[in-house]
Amino acid sequence: MSHPPSARGPSLLKIPDGDTRERKVCPDCGFIAYENPKVVVGSVCRWGERILLCRRSIDPRAGYWTLPAGYLELNEASAHGAAREAWEEARAEIAIEGLLAVYDIPRISQVQLIYRAQLVRPEIEAGPESLEVRLFGWDEIPWQDLAFPSVAWALSHYRDSIASGDLTTRHNPA
Amino acid sequence: MSHPPSARGPSLLKIPDGDTRERKVCPDCGFIAYENPKVVVGSVCRWGERILLCRRSIDPRAGYWTLPAGYLELNEASAHGAAREAWEEARAEIAIEGLLAVYDIPRISQVQLIYRAQLVRPEIEAGPESLEVRLFGWDEIPWQDLAFPSVAWALSHYRDSIASGDLTTRHNPA
Numbered sequence: 166m167s168h169p170p171s172a173r174g175p176s177l178l179k180i181p182d183g184d185t186r187e188r189k190v191c192p193d194c195g196f197i198a199y200e201n202p203k204v205v206v207g208s209v210c211r212w213g214e215r216i217l218l219c220r221r222s223i224d225p226r227a228g229y230w231t232l233p234a235g236y237l238e239l240n241e242a243s244a245h246g247a248a249r250e251a252w253e254e255a256r257a258e259i260a261i262e263g264l265l266a267v268y269d270i271p272r273i274s275q276v277q278l279i280y281r282a283q284l285v286r287p288e289i290e291a292g293p294e295s296l297e298v299r300l301f302g303w304d305e306i307p308w309q310d311l312a313f314p315s316v317a318w319a320l321s322h323y324r325d326s327i328a329s330g331d332l333t334t335r336h337n338p339a
Numbered sequence: 340m341s342h343p344p345s346a347r348g349p350s351l352l353k354i355p356d357g358d359t360r361e362r363k364v365c366p367d368c369g370f371i372a373y374e375n376p377k378v379v380v381g382s383v384c385r386w387g388e389r390i391l392l393c394r395r396s397i398d399p400r401a402g403y404w405t406l407p408a409g410y411l412e413l414n415e416a417s418a419h420g421a422a423r424e425a426w427e428e429a430r431a432e433i434a435i436e437g438l439l440a441v442y443d444i445p446r447i448s449q450v451q452l453i454y455r456a457q458l459v460r461p462e463i464e465a466g467p468e469s470l471e472v473r474l475f476g477w478d479e480i481p482w483q484d485l486a487f488p489s490v491a492w493a494l495s496h497y498r499d500s501i502a503s504g505d506l507t508t509r510h511n512p513a
Contacts, residue, residue: 174370186412193367196348202411203375204450237376238360242443243450264508267438267452269416276378276417276452278441334438334508 174198202274206246207234209323210259212284215300216320219254221312222296229312232279232319233257235294247280255298256290259283266322266335268315279319281326348372376448380420381408382456383497384433389474390494391463393428395486396470403486406453406493407431409468421454429472430464433457440496440509442489453493455500 175189175198189198209232210217218230233251237243244261251257259282268277289298301307303324311317322335349363349372363372383406384391392404407425411417418435425431433456442451463472475481477498485491496509 174365174368191348191365191368191370194348194365196365196370198372200413201375201377202413202415204378237450239374239376239448240445241376241448242445243441244443245445264441264510267417267441267508269418271414271416271419274413274415276411276450278450333506334441336438 200274202271202276204237204243204246205234205275205277206237206243206250206280207232207277207319208247208251208259208261208280208282209265209319210251210257210282210284212287212300215302216306216323217251217255217257217284217289218299218301218306219291219295220297220299221294222291223294226312228296229310230307231312231316234277234279237278243278244280247278247282251282252292254292254295256288256292257298258285260285263332264334265326266319268318268337270315277315279315281323374448376445376450378411378417378420379408379449379451380411380417380424380454381406381451381493382421382425382433382435382454383439383493384425384431384456384458386458386461386474389476390480390497391425391429391431391458392473392475392480393465393469394471394473395468396465397468400486402470403484404481405486405490408451408453411452417452418454421452421456425456426466428466428469430462430466431472432459434459437506438508439500440493442492442511444489451489453489455497 175191177190177192178187179190180187181197220230221227233254235250237246248259251259262281265281266279291298349365351364351366352361353364354361355371394404395401407428409424411420422433425433436455439455440453465472
């Protein structure tokens, strides 16, 4: 596609009429790109006593271990999105059990909804965004090689909920 | 602002290279407007046995009663957003107690996070998006004049949680 030299998309920060916050506006056509926080949906999936993790093939944090998770899509319910991500990243078929945690990551404008789930069958396989996928016992979790702090939070919260039977939804640790 | 006749913003539906879903693309400059579900944050706020509701001054559902709630903003934690909305819509100063419910509204690509909260002081006043604000006893709630189904869900779930002491996070009713 060839672009006219003036075409830059919504690149100008200004407060639109009637608004109270700066938004990105296209200097060419006036289109306002309202940006909002994004919803990440994911799951802690178990098969017996083992937990599914995926080693990321993409940045950020390529090579590190994460839960199957990703952006919720338009017109998608959050539990459905979590199951879709488990399929896309690990070819895992899962049954959602309940909402483990809601984490706020305001620095990057994310809200994460992490579900408790069980694998329906133990067969898993790396999808395009994973280098490998594996079921880990609790004493095998690669705590030093997790991709993001919220992965460690979710694993710890899941282990707590199994140990205590407390199924209340967890939040960012203090 | 005067627009060149060809400028329409991102109006063309197409699947960008390397993507798997249709996105809105600007036919003039190629800008891709990724659209994602939005997060609505709100609260059921009580003062003693009474619950705060706001009568909407704006569409959709102007004239009907709702909880203080609105879109989460960039770089905002969800509980902070819920408190901000209570201030903007009802000049209510609130203390968040916990997460009452997560509702999926995939038809309009919303995820709603509704908190349990207490008013810090009973003074309230209509903000610009409210015609009036009021504290209702349970036998006064205007069930027939609520703005959205999720307002009724949240009020019922809140009443249940008070009656039972069960503080687990609720979801869409079956």
